[in-house]
Amino acid sequence: MTTTGLLFTIVGLALIGWLSARMRAAAFRRPAIQRFGSLPVHHAWVVALWVLGPPLTFLVIWSLTSPALVTDRVLASPLAAALPASAFERASILSDARALAQGSGGVFHPAAVRLAPAYAAAQRHYDWLASAAALILALAGGVFAFVRVSPAFSARWRLENGVVLLLLAAALVAILTTAGIVGSLLYEAARFFAMVPAIDFLTGTRWSPQVIDPADPGASLGALPLFWGTFFIGAIIAMAVALPLGLMSAIYLGQYARPRTRAWAKPALEVLAGIPTVVYGYFAALSVAPRVRDLGLFLGIADASSESALAAGLVMGIMIVPFVSSTADDALRAVPAEMRDGSLALGATPSETIRHVLIPAALPGIAGGVLLAISRAIGETMIVVMAASGVATLTLDPFASTTTVTKQIVDLLTGEAEFDSAKTLAAFALGLVLFAATLLLNVVALVIVKRYREAYE
Amino acid sequence: MNSAAPLAARRRQRNAAERRFRLAALAAVCLSLGFVVFLLGTMAVEGARGFVETRVTLPIDLKAAGLTATDGEARFAAAIDDAATRAFGRNGPACLAEGSWMHLRDAVRQDPALLVRPGSIELPASSPVDVAAKHDGTPAAEAAVARLTAAGALSRGIDWAFLTGADATDPVRAGIWSALKGSLLTLTVTLLLAFPIGVLAALYLEEYAPRNRWTDFIEVSINNLAAVPSIIFGLLGLAVFLGTLHLPRSAPLVGGLTLALMTMPVIVIAGRNAIRAVPPSIRDAALAVGATPVQVMFDHVLPLAMPGILTGTILGLARALGETAPLLMIGMRAFIAAAPRGFTDPATVLPVQIFLWSDQIDRGFVEKTSAAIIVLLVLLLSMSGIAIWLRQRFEARR
Numbered sequence: 059m060t061t062t063g064l065l066f067t068i069v070g071l072a073l074i075g076w077l078s079a080r081m082r083a084a085a086f087r088r089p090a091i092q093r094f095g096s097l098p099v100h101h102a103w104v105v106a107l108w109v110l111g112p113p114l115t116f117l118v119i120w121s122l123t124s125p126a127l128v129t130d131r132v133l134a135s136p137l138a139a140a141l142p143a144s145a146f147e148r149a150s151i152l153s154d155a156r157a158l159a160q161g162s163g164g165v166f167h168p169a170a171v172r173l174a175p176a177y178a179a180a181q182r183h184y185d186w187l188a189s190a191a192a193l194i195l196a197l198a199g200g201v202f203a204f205v206r207v208s209p210a211f212s213a214r215w216r217l218e219n220g221v222v223l224l225l226l227a228a229a230l231v232a233i234l235t236t237a238g239i240v241g242s243l244l245y246e247a248a249r250f251f252a253m254v255p256a257i258d259f260l261t262g263t264r265w266s267p268q269v270i271d272p273a274d275p276g277a278s279l280g281a282l283p284l285f286w287g288t289f290f291i292g293a294i295i296a297m298a299v300a301l302p303l304g305l306m307s308a309i310y311l312g313q314y315a316r317p318r319t320r321a322w323a324k325p326a327l328e329v330l331a332g333i334p335t336v337v338y339g340y341f342a343a344l345s346v347a348p349r350v351r352d353l354g355l356f357l358g359i360a361d362a363s364s365e366s367a368l369a370a371g372l373v374m375g376i377m378i379v380p381f382v383s384s385t386a387d388d389a390l391r392a393v394p395a396e397m398r399d400g401s402l403a404l405g406a407t408p409s410e411t412i413r414h415v416l417i418p419a420a421l422p423g424i425a426g427g428v429l430l431a432i433s434r435a436i437g438e439t440m441i442v443v444m445a446a447s448g449v450a451t452l453t454l455d456p457f458a459s460t461t462t463v464t465k466q467i468v469d470l471l472t473g474e475a476e477f478d479s480a481k482t483l484a485a486f487a488l489g490l491v492l493f494a495a496t497l498l499l500n501v502v503a504l505v506i507v508k509r510y511r512e513a514y515e
Numbered sequence: 516m517n518s519a520a521p522l523a524a525r526r527r528q529r530n531a532a533e534r535r536f537r538l539a540a541l542a543a544v545c546l547s548l549g550f551v552v553f554l555l556g557t558m559a560v561e562g563a564r565g566f567v568e569t570r571v572t573l574p575i576d577l578k579a580a581g582l583t584a585t586d587g588e589a590r591f592a593a594a595i596d597d598a599a600t601r602a603f604g605r606n607g608p609a610c611l612a613e614g615s616w617m618h619l620r621d622a623v624r625q626d627p628a629l630l631v632r633p634g635s636i637e638l639p640a641s642s643p644v645d646v647a648a649k650h651d652g653t654p655a656a657e658a659a660v661a662r663l664t665a666a667g668a669l670s671r672g673i674d675w676a677f678l679t680g681a682d683a684t685d686p687v688r689a690g691i692w693s694a695l696k697g698s699l700l701t702l703t704v705t706l707l708l709a710f711p712i713g714v715l716a717a718l719y720l721e722e723y724a725p726r727n728r729w730t731d732f733i734e735v736s737i738n739n740l741a742a743v744p745s746i747i748f749g750l751l752g753l754a755v756f757l758g759t760l761h762l763p764r765s766a767p768l769v770g771g772l773t774l775a776l777m778t779m780p781v782i783v784i785a786g787r788n789a790i791r792a793v794p795p796s797i798r799d800a801a802l803a804v805g806a807t808p809v810q811v812m813f814d815h816v817l818p819l820a821m822p823g824i825l826t827g828t829i830l831g832l833a834r835a836l837g838e839t840a841p842l843l844m845i846g847m848r849a850f851i852a853a854a855p856r857g858f859t860d861p862a863t864v865l866p867v868q869i870f871l872w873s874d875q876i877d878r879g880f881v882e883k884t885s886a887a888i889i890v891l892l893v894l895l896l897s898m899s900g901i902a903i904w905l906r907q908r909f910e911a912r913r
Contacts, residue, residue, distance in 0.1 A: 125761050156761060214807060221809045222723055228715030229733050235776045236736040239747060242754035306543030314537055329551050332899060334837025336866040337888050340873045341554055379547050407529055409536035437744025439840035464746050468843055489750045500742045
């Protein structure tokens with residue numbers, strides 16, 4: 059049975075359970091002698107939840123475990139005896155066979171073509187088992203709940219508990235996602251560090267994943283230039299643009315502008331935050347990069363690249379402006395009005411008040427906002443994928459080509475490589491570093507902002 | 516009197532500094548807003564050209580060619596080549612787009628009279644001619660345009676096929692419908708998953724969660740997920756949905772799942788704010804007349820919080836619609852020549868299509884890319900417009 063068909067059947071069973079439980083419960087009320095704690099609809103929902111809950115929980119768990127079971131069954135079949143011993147080759151043939159069994163086209167290994175029928179058979183076998191088990195669970199749950207429909211049964215409170223469980227499960231999805239991110243990054247990165255020593259990866263200065271020497275993969279997978287490039291583009295160049303523009307915009311809109319100007323200028327500025335990054339990337343590659351290169355040549359820099367760090371960083375800075383400006387605006391507004399009024403009353407001009415009173419008082423909030431902005435900039439992908447170069451260089455020259463962690467993750471994973479090679483696993487190691495860096499920045503920013511808030515409240 | 520002069524000078528100086536500072540702040544605002552205008556303006560000018568196609572009016576006499584309506588591609592193509600050579604010289608056939616024979620076939624089916632008497636037909640121009648007719652092209656194409664203009668054969672029209680067609684290798688024939696449909700399918704999956712889970716999680720955290728370590732952990736996870744770079748979600752999708760669960764590659768299903776994980780924290784955060792804004796008196800009144808906590812929640816709190824939740828959901832979906840990087844990770848970057856029919860067909864989405872076209876060398880794709888960007892921006896702006904409208908209506912009522 060197909061997944062959709064199975065789901066429809068289960069939902070259909072739940073509907074039948076709902077209707078029949080409602081009818082049965084409605085029948086109690088006819089004599090109207092006593093008042094009941096539960097309405098018929100409560101009974102109906104309890105039965106429906108009993109029909110839906112067990113099989114759906116089972117199917118979620120099953121979908122996580124069954125692929126391994128199917129593979130085991132295929133490997134146990136006599137056809138699999140001819141498979142090569144190498145784990146990489148074996149995995150690639152198996153994944154080809156899986157793709158064939160699922161009906162996708164393409165070029166496949168001949169061994170995979172032989173194995174595909176066995177794969178399809180194993181898949182069918184387990185699908186059939188799972189469908190039967192899910193249906194039995196649905197029926198059993200429904201019958202169990204249905205026989206308990208009686209005037210004495212407090213369906214209303216059962217339903218309350220069931221709904222709370224449902225809500226808790228929804229809230230747990232967030233934890234599962236976090237666990238999934240950390241788990242998958244750690245697992246794949248651990249496999250990577252089994253092939254390449256961590257010290258080579260973190261401190262090596264040569265990054266050329268196109269040619270990896272199988273004997274010493276660490277020699278061409280030194281990620282230091284990527285870390286530098288990410289920091290250079292995201293934290294230095296982008297912030298050099300975003301910090302003055304964002305802070306000064308916040309000062310003007312928050313302290314000088316008339317309310318009517320602010321009412322239209324602030325949303326207009328926030329349009330920048332709503333533009334998809336792929337549009338910025340296109341703009342950076344099409345309009346900004348050639349001009350930056352011309353500027354570099356004009357300044358006499360002979361090797362000015364059309365994929366320079368400056369072009370990507372400039373556009374990224376523009377993208378971050380509304381973010382910096384709104385956090386700076388919040389921080390400036392949070393400064394108690396007495397401080398500003400006191401300064402103005404002593405005869406300071408508005409700009410002196412802003413520079414000597416408001417900004418120092420709001421500094422922790424602004425710094426927290428800047429850290430969050432940096433975390434967003436270094437995680438930004440499309441601008442650097444489209445405008446930065448793929449060549450990793452350790453350089454201070456903004457006109458030279460520089461690459462970043464995110465750009466390399468995309469490049470490593472969109473090639474034709476095997477899923478298990480050092481090259482693709484390197485992407486997960488880079489992802490782990492990126493995740494850790496952004497997490498650290500976010501936590502530090504939150505701590506700064508929180509402390510500062512406590513100081514004034 | 517002696518001290519007044521330096522004081523006045525100093526005041527002038529301070530006032531000048533004040534003016535300078537104020538001007539600098541104004542300049543920052545103008546510069547940022549100027550960039551908005553510049554970016555949107557560039558895209559609008561470039562993209563408007565992408566919606567216009569250059570057409571060539573070709574005089575054709577099918578009677579001489581002996582064509583019938585049921586003939587195949589080869590005979591129609593030959594008839595067009597023949598007519599183009601006769602009308603515009605040796606380079607004539609190169610002035611017409613690759614798929615012109617389909618237009619002729621459709622025209623013949625619609626008006627069989629074309630088969631027996633000489634007539635003329637409007638066909639899309641080839642990409643080099645199209646580019647040359649709109650702005651600077653290659654010398655050969657410019658010459659062809661001059662020749663065609665002299666013959667009075669060139670005209671312009673709105674390219675409806677751009678909105679209804681699929682991706683193609685020839686920019687003249689490339690359309691965005693397949694990418695648009697991919698985006699719709701992906702967002703459907705995202706909405707169906709992220710909305711219920713996000714709303715239920717928000718309800719739990721606001722209405723039920725006891726103050727303990729577990730609740731704190733859930734809260735920290737959600738707030739942190741909202742700040743995780745999107746590409747990390749792509750890595751998660753690649754490792755879990757493709758690597759462990761073996762779901763089909765490039766499918767809207769996988770894209771929707773990945774984006775749902777990304778959108779959910781946004782909905783939870785917006786939902787919690789909206790639920791917190793519901794006055795406690797509503798809850799107390801409902802509880803006082805005997806409603807159970809679940810009844811209070813679903814019958815009273817949720818309806819009042821719904822506009823706020825919907826605003827957050829639409830903004831979250833708008834972000835998901837513009838997202839590119841995680842979808843590249845799960846393989847939604849393939850060349851898709853036909854619109855996907857279901858959630859498991861290989862598909863691409865609008866932003867990825869923009870990315871793919873921006874990589875093309877053919878100059879005709881430059882304006883197609885900008886035109887696709889316009890479509891994407893119009894969609895996003897209308898979504899934020901709906902969100903703002905909802906918010907204002909909601910605030911006016913309270």
